[in-house]
Amino acid sequence: MYVQQLYTNCLAHAAYYIESGNQAAVIDPLRDPEPYMKLAQQRGATIKYVLETHFHADFVSGHIDLANKTGAQIVYGPNAAPGYKAYIAQDGEKLKIGNVELEILHTPGHTIESTSFLLHNDEGKPFAVFTGDTLFVGDVGRPDLLSGNLGKEELAAMLFSSLQNKIKTLPDDVIVYPGHGAGSACGKNIGSQSYSTIGEQKATNYALLTNDRNTFIELVTSDLPVIPGYFFTDAVINKTGYSSFDDVMKMNLNPLSIDQFNAFRKQGAVILDTRDPQEFAAGFIKGSLNIGLNGDFAVWVGTLLDANSNILLVTQAGREREAIERLARIGYENVYGYLDGGMNPWFSGKFDYGIVMTFNGQEVNQLLEAEEYNLLDVRNRGEAAKNRMTGSLHIPLNTLRNRYTELNKNKKWLIYCAGGYRSMIAASFLIGIGFHFVASVEGGMKEIMQHAPELVEMDLDRSVSE
Numbered sequence: 001m002y003v004q005q006l007y008t009n010c011l012a013h014a015a016y017y018i019e020s021g022n023q024a025a026v027i028d029p030l031r032d033p034e035p036y037m038k039l040a041q042q043r044g045a046t047i048k049y050v051l052e053t054h055f056h057a058d059f060v061s062g063h064i065d066l067a068n069k070t071g072a073q074i075v076y077g078p079n080a081a082p083g084y085k086a087y088i089a090q091d092g093e094k095l096k097i098g099n100v101e102l103e104i105l106h107t108p109g110h111t112i113e114s115t116s117f118l119l120h121n122d123e124g125k126p127f128a129v130f131t132g133d134t135l136f137v138g139d140v141g142r143p144d145l146l147s148g149n150l151g152k153e154e155l156a157a158m159l160f161s162s163l164q165n166k167i168k169t170l171p172d173d174v175i176v177y178p179g180h181g182a183g184s185a186c187g188k189n190i191g192s193q194s195y196s197t198i199g200e201q202k203a204t205n206y207a208l209l210t211n212d213r214n215t216f217i218e219l220v221t222s223d224l225p226v227i228p229g230y231f232f233t234d235a236v237i238n239k240t241g242y243s244s245f246d247d248v249m250k251m252n253l254n255p256l257s258i259d260q261f262n263a264f265r266k267q268g269a270v271i272l273d274t275r276d277p278q279e280f281a282a283g284f285i286k287g288s289l290n291i292g293l294n295g296d297f298a299v300w301v302g303t304l305l306d307a308n309s310n311i312l313l314v315t316q317a318g319r320e321r322e323a324i325e326r327l328a329r330i331g332y333e334n335v336y337g338y339l340d341g342g343m344n345p346w347f348s349g350k351f352d353y354g355i356v357m358t359f360n361g362q363e364v365n366q367l368l369e370a371e372e373y374n375l376l377d378v379r380n381r382g383e384a385a386k387n388r389m390t391g392s393l394h395i396p397l398n399t400l401r402n403r404y405t406e407l408n409k410n411k412k413w414l415i416y417c418a419g420g421y422r423s424m425i426a427a428s429f430l431i432g433i434g435f436h437f438v439a440s441v442e443g444g445m446k447e448i449m450q451h452a453p454e455l456v457e458m459d460l461d462r463s464v465s466e
Contacts, residue, residue, distance in 0.1 A: 001100050001121055002043070003128065005177060006035065007194055010298050010326060011059050012184035014194060016130055016177060018119060020098025025049040026072075027117060027130050028179055029062040031245050031329045033069055036062070040070075047072040048097060053132025053179060054114040055080070055238045057145045057231035058186055059298070060331045065245050077115025078106045083240040094120075105166045107134040109159020110141030110186075112150065116166065118174075128175035129198070134159070135167055136178040138191030140207040142224055145186075145231060152224075156217040168208060172199030183296065185225055189382075225380075226398045230302030234331050245328060252324045254337030256312070258345060264312055264336045270305060273314040274323045275343075277424035278442065281356040283343060285314060290428035293319060295421045298330045303398050304429060307331055313338035356427050357439040359414070361447030365455060373414040373439070376407070378426045383418060387458045389448065397422045400429060409435045416441035416448065 002019040008030060016027040017039055024045040026036045040047050047070045050063045064084060067074045074086040075095065081088075089095070091106040103118040110133040121127040133141035140163065143155035176196045180186050202208050210216050256264070265271065271288040273280050274297065280290040291300045293315070305311070311334060315323050320338045327335060339346065346353065359367055367373060375392035377384055384394045395403050397417070407413065413430065415423040415438065423440040430438050441448065448455060 001098075001127075003119070003177075004039070005194060006039075007181065010296060011329065012181045012190070013059060014177065014179055014181065018097060018100075018102070019043060019045050020100040020122070022046060023048045023098045025051055025095070025097050025102065026066060027051045028053055028056070028132065029066050031060050031062045031065070032325060033062045033066040033245065036066055037070060046070070049073055049075050049095060049102075051075045051102070051117055051130075052080075052086075052238075053077075053116065053130065053134070054111045055082075055235050056133075057235040057238075058180075058184065058228070058302075059329050060234055060242060061238050062245065064241060068244070077104050077113055079108065080113035080115075081239075089115075105129070107131070107159075107162035107166050109143055109155055109162045110134055111145065112155070112158070114141070114162075118170070126171055126174050128177055129167070129170060130177045130179075131167070132179040133186050134162060135176060135201065135205075135208075136180060136184075136187050136190045137176070137193045137196045137201070138205055139187040139189055140205070140220060141186055142188065143220060144224055145227065145235065152221045153217055156220050157213060159220065160213050160216045163208060164211070167198070168202060170198045172197060172202070174198045176201055183299075185228055185231075185299065188220075188224060226396075228299060228302045228398070230307045230330055230332075233307040237331050242331070243333065248328045248333050249321075249324060252328075252333065252335035252337065253321060254335075255320075255340035256337040257340060258349060258351070260337070261312060261339050264310070267310075269310040269312045269336055271312045271314060272301070272305070272323075273428070274319065275314065275316050277420050277440070278358065279316070280424060280428065281358050281440065283347060283353045283355055284428070285339075285343075285346065286352065286354045287432050288314060288428060289432060290424050292421060292424075293323060293326070297323075298326055300397070300422075300425055301327065301332060302330050304401055304425070305332070309334060311335045315339075315342060317342050354431065356424065356431070358420075358442040359439060360442045361449075361451030364414070364441060364448060365452040367414070368455070371412065373412045376413050376415045376426070377417075378415060378422050379417050379445070383445075387445065387449075387456050389416065389445075389455050390457050392416075397426055400426055404430065404433065407435070410437075412437040412439070414439050414441065417444045419444040419446055 094101040105116040117130040144152040273288040378397040417423040
């Protein structure tokens with residue numbers, strides 16, 4: 001028996017490869033089927049099943065492409081009604097993979113079709129449970145995403161029953177392999193470990209510590225983070241089907257000359273610049289939104305751009321394909337192409353470009369003394385509750401698109417986050433909608449705390465905004 005977790009940091013997502021004999025199963029694969037096919041080929045195995053724990057909201061699964069390319073059978077648990085060929089397994093049913101079995105545990109709550117898969121080893125003993133978004137390390141799946149017409153309280157009640165009757169009754173030494181890790185918006189506060197055990201979670205997970213249904217419902221339905229806009233779109237795509245990954249890459253991976261780029265630009269296409277923040281700040285095509293590939297790229301694209309946006313890419317040389325792949329993972333497929341050669345031909349052609357002023361931690365103190373800058377904190381609520389620059393306005397980046405009208409376009413804004421990645425996203429967004437004086441703190445709060453701690457107030461007891 002062989003089990004491998006395939007973790008993708010950008011989406012805080014875990015897929016799984018399970019093998020016994022010369023047969024394999026893949027659980028919750030990402031859009032590109034090649035990594036799973038390559039792994040099976042290297043190990044001399046045939047993929048028999050592609051198992052889906054539920055209709056995912058935070059990414060487009062690769063189950064359809066993987067099944068089409070390998071002949072594997074797509075499997076869902078009870079209550080799933082996909083718009084394509086799939087096997088709907090019954091609760092308690094067991095699927096044979098070589099010398100081991102995967103038992104279907106219907107665990108509704110995150111969604112009505114949510115299912116966990118219990119792996120029995122060669123001796124028939126429970127070895128590991130693949131919980132999808134039902135149980136995370138330190139958390140559980142949120143009950144307010146797409147799931148028919150049920151409210152979050154009804155789903156939370158289902159989740160309580162699933163955890164009490166299906167998950168907590170498993171042996172303490174059973175390994176818990178969740179669908180997501182820290183940073184995913186599918187939970188409230190997922191722990192940093194990528195796996196755990198039933199015993200550890202029963203002892204430490206807040207959602208498993210209570211045996212009272214009403215208390216549980218209150219815990220899991222309160223204080224939920226903002227739902228990224230693309231979640232509902234992706235859930236529908238995963239339920240109804242999609243274009244093949246190969247076709248998307250062929251359509252979108254197009255090098256564009258400056259003339260072609262500008263022609264699409266005049267038609268209203270969104271310019272997405274995926275370079276690092278400091279490269280972007282030094283010179284960008286006016287109107288561009290900067291979301292760097294070296295960060296939580298997919299989440300912020302899905303938060304700040306509509307899923308049907310027509311996109312033009314500006315990337316670092318050699319990273320064009322990566323950008324398009326990562327957009328396709330979350331269902332963003334309307335990419336006209338990328339600027340051939342990146343910004344170099346734009347600069348050499350002496351075309352107009354913008355810049356963003358950036359200041360390091362040492363410069364911020366002097367800047368605030370000398371100029372009339374307003375401070376904007378775009379970190380999340382938990383970060384801002386621990387410390388904040390004195391006098392700053394707090395608008396988390398995931399709400400900025402809906403709250404920017406609270407800011408005066410004609411004032412000077414100095415934006416900061418934890419390390420400079422999100423503040424540059426915010427700066428590019430605000431400049432793109434007509435803000436005139438916007439700057440970013442290079443290195444963010446980390447730099448400020450190191451060089452100007454006197455500007456920071458700690459251990460705030462007042463409430464902070466969503």
